[in-house]
Amino acid sequence: MVKHYQFSVLTDDEYSYHYIGDRVKEYVKESGVTSGIVTTVVAHTNCGIVVTEPLECIMDDFKVLLHKLVDNDAEYSHAHFLPTYGRTSANAYGHLRSFLTGNSCIFPIQNGNMVMGAAQEITLMEFDGPQERTVFVDVIGE
Amino acid sequence: MVIDVYAFPGFIKEICQDPERVEFRRQQYFLYKQHVWPMELFIKQLNAAGIDKCIISAEDVTTRAGDTIVSNEEVRTLVDLQPERLIGFASVDPQRPDAVGVLEKAFKDLHLAGLKLSPAMQHFSPNDFSLMDSIYQICLKYNKPILFQSGMTWVKDSPSTYSRPVLFEDVAMRYPDLRVCLGHFGWPYIMETAMLLLKYPNVYADTALLYFDSPKQFFHTTFNVQMGEYWIDRMLADKVMFGSTYPRIEQKRMMGAVDVLNLRPKQKAMVLGGNALRFLGLEEKENG
Numbered sequence: 001m002v003k004h005y006q007f008s009v010l011t012d013d014e015y016s017y018h019y020i021g022d023r024v025k026e027y028v029k030e031s032g033v034t035s036g037i038v039t040t041v042v043a044h045t046n047c048g049i050v051v052t053e054p055l056e057c058i059m060d061d062f063k064v065l066l067h068k069l070v071d072n073d074a075e076y077s078h079a080h081f082l083p084t085y086g087r088t089s090a091n092a093y094g095h096l097r098s099f100l101t102g103n104s105c106i107f108p109i110q111n112g113n114m115v116m117g118a119a120q121e122i123t124l125m126e127f128d129g130p131q132e133r134t135v136f137v138d139v140i141g142e
Numbered sequence: 143m144v145i146d147v148y149a150f151p152g153f154i155k156e157i158c159q160d161p162e163r164v165e166f167r168r169q170q171y172f173l174y175k176q177h178v179w180p181m182e183l184f185i186k187q188l189n190a191a192g193i194d195k196c197i198i199s200a201e202d203v204t205t206r207a208g209d210t211i212v213s214n215e216e217v218r219t220l221v222d223l224q225p226e227r228l229i230g231f232a233s234v235d236p237q238r239p240d241a242v243g244v245l246e247k248a249f250k251d252l253h254l255a256g257l258k259l260s261p262a263m264q265h266f267s268p269n270d271f272s273l274m275d276s277i278y279q280i281c282l283k284y285n286k287p288i289l290f291q292s293g294m295t296w297v298k299d300s301p302s303t304y305s306r307p308v309l310f311e312d313v314a315m316r317y318p319d320l321r322v323c324l325g326h327f328g329w330p331y332i333m334e335t336a337m338l339l340l341k342y343p344n345v346y347a348d349t350a351l352l353y354f355d356s357p358k359q360f361f362h363t364t365f366n367v368q369m370g371e372y373w374i375d376r377m378l379a380d381k382v383m384f385g386s387t388y389p390r391i392e393q394k395r396m397m398g399a400v401d402v403l404n405l406r407p408k409q410k411a412m413v414l415g416g417n418a419l420r421f422l423g424l425e426e427k428e429n430g
Contacts, residue, residue, distance in 0.1 A: 010183050013190050014394060079356035086173040086296060088391045090356040130186035132179050 003031040005137040011047075011129035015063060019054055020135060021122040024107075025114045027137045034112040036141015041104040043136060046094030046128040048101030054121040066127075070096045094128030101125055109141055143415035144193050145229075146393055147289065148325055148350035148385030150212070151198035155180040156223060157216040170203060170211045172297045176389060181223055188227060191386075191393040194415070195226075199258035199289065200233035202244075206265055206299070214248045221254075229422065231258045231289060234277070236266050242276050249284040255422060257281055260291040261309075262300035269312035278317050287321035287421050292335070293328040294353065296390070307334035314342040321421055323383065326351040332369060339381040346421050347378075349400065349413070350385030357391060357399035371404050379409035383418045 005027045009018050020040070028038050042049050052058060076092035105122055108115045124133060151157070152167040158178045168174050188196060198220060201211035210216075214232045221230040232248030234241050234257070248254045257277075261268050268274060268290065281288055292305045307328035314322065323346040328335035330353075338345045352360050365374060374382050386396040405413060419425045 010180075010186065012186060073356075073358060076356070079359065080354065081296075081352075085175045086171070086390065087176070088352050088357075090391065090395050130183060130190050132177070132183050 001031075001033060001036075001140070001142060003027070003033065003139040005030075005139070006043075007135055007137070009124055009133045009135065011124075011126040011131055011133060013126070013129055016126040016129055017059055018124040018126070019121050020124050021114075021116065021120075023135075024122055024137050028109055028114045028139055029112065031139040032112075033109055033139045033141040036109045036139065037106055038109055038114055039104060039106050039136075039138045039140070040122055041136045041138075042124060043134040044098075044103075044131070046091055046098050047131070047133055048098045048103055048125040048127065049105050050101050050123050050125055051105050051120050052123055053119040054123065059123075066097050066100065069100065091128045097125075097127040109139070143195070143419065144397075145384065145415045145418035146188075146191075146193050146196040146386045146388065146396075147323065147348050147383045147418050147421070149196050149198050149388040149393070150201070150390075151184075151217065151220055151228075152201075152212045153178050153389060154184055154220060157212070157219060166207075166209065167211050170207055170297070171201070173389065181220070185224060185227060187393060191397045193393055193397065195229055196388075196393075197229045197231055197256070197289070197418075199231040200254075201258070201260065201263070202233040202235040202238070203260075203263055204235045205237045206235075206263070214244070214252055214254060217254060218252045229256075230254045231256045233258045233260075235264050236273050236277055237264070242280065245277060245280050249280065249286055254286075256287045256289060258289045258291075260295070260300075261304035262291060262295050262302055263297050265304060267304055267309060269309050271312075271316065274313075278313070278320055282317065282320055285423055287323065287423065289323045289348075290325055292324040293326050293331055293351075295326075307331050307338055310345070311338060311342070314338060314345050318342075318344055320344060321346065321423075323348055323421060325385065326387070327364070327382075329353060329364070332364060336369060336373065336378070339378050346381050346383055346417065348383045348385030349396070350387035352387060352391050352396070357395045358402050361399040361402045365403055374403060374413070375405050375409045379405070379412050380417060380420075382413050383421060384414050 078092035
């Protein structure tokens with residue numbers, strides 16, 4: 001059995017993070033799947049999904065790391081008008097940070113529950129907000 | 143007070159109930175993949191950019207395309223949802239037979255704060271006074287400013303023949319009490335715009351221009367290299383207003399680009415909002 005779900009998150013700022021694990025757990029319960037896996041995928045290319053301990057200090061350190069690795073104002077090629085959009089792109093740093101985090105995660109389902117480590121949380125990372133972000137949740141199992 | 147004078151509201155969800163109308167906007171405004179998003183998100187974007195108020199404008203292309211892209215009534219609807227954050231400008235196609243009535247209604251009944259005209263999109267010359275005198279006179283009667291698209295627009299079938307900045311000199315001379323803004327700084331004819339700003343007290347321009355590179359790089363090239371890097375600070379600080387051309391680019395990026403300009407704090411405050419208050423006729427009210 002496969003059950004598909006999706007939901008939206010309105011992010012608040014240029015860079016922000018949002019804990020979404022509880023939402024995913026609810027979908028697992030709703031699906032009726034007792035044994036299997038659940039995938040969480042964000043449907044965009046300038047934000048990401050990470051699994052981490054939900055501590056503000058860790059999130060602050062992660063922000064520092066990402067900004068060290070990816071400068072906001074480097075001489076990026078991705079800074080020009082896009083005729084197929086009618087818009088100008090100038091968000092290379094968001095795409096590059098997204099490369100580093102990836103855009104998905106997988107967790108097991110046992111006895112009808114999503115199984116996580118005690119310190120783990122699914123976190124939506126915004127790298128070019130505020131935006132309306134769509135998250136796909138797929139529950140696969142029996 | 144930070145005011146964005148140049149934004150297009152056509153993809154805010156609260157006026158996007160009709161999918162055909164949204165698609166018409168995408169095609170007419172050359173924003174083919176633009177998403178629809180809720181007012182709540184637009185306000186978050188303003189907050190993230192540090193913008194206090196935003197002018198949103200209608201676009202009337204009735205004689206060229208058969209409809210408005212955004213109507214005056216739709217602008218009123220949006221302003222009513224966020225009256226502290228949004229300032230609504232009307233649009234009228236000067237070539238429609240009922241143009242005078244449409245504009246009178248926009249000012250008298252809808253209480254919109256100014257007029258947006260797009261000569262290139264609407265196919266008229268701003269100095270064609272046989273067509274435009276009645277429009278300009280209504281703006282004077284209601285003490286409303288005009289925000290003109292000038293220079294290049296990305297929109298198809300919109301030749302810059304109609305919107306070269308020098309064409310607006312006749313308007314500035316004929317109507318010295320009419321406040322007009324040359325949108326996009328009249329790019330690529332920026333020297334013509336600079337000349338008009340220098341010479342005519344009633345002419346303003348905005349920073350809603352982005353045609354190459356990133357906003358910061360393009361502002362540097364335009365305002366620090368092609369123009370003298372101190373021209374705005376020393377001579378034009380009371381004439382240039384912040385504009386973003388949203389949603390062709392995010393407002394936060396255009397706000398960041400203003401930092402590239404060599405502006406002292408007082409002059410920067412004027413560019414970011416003080417001049418817009420004067421352009422809108424709100425300066426005394428705000429100060430009083």
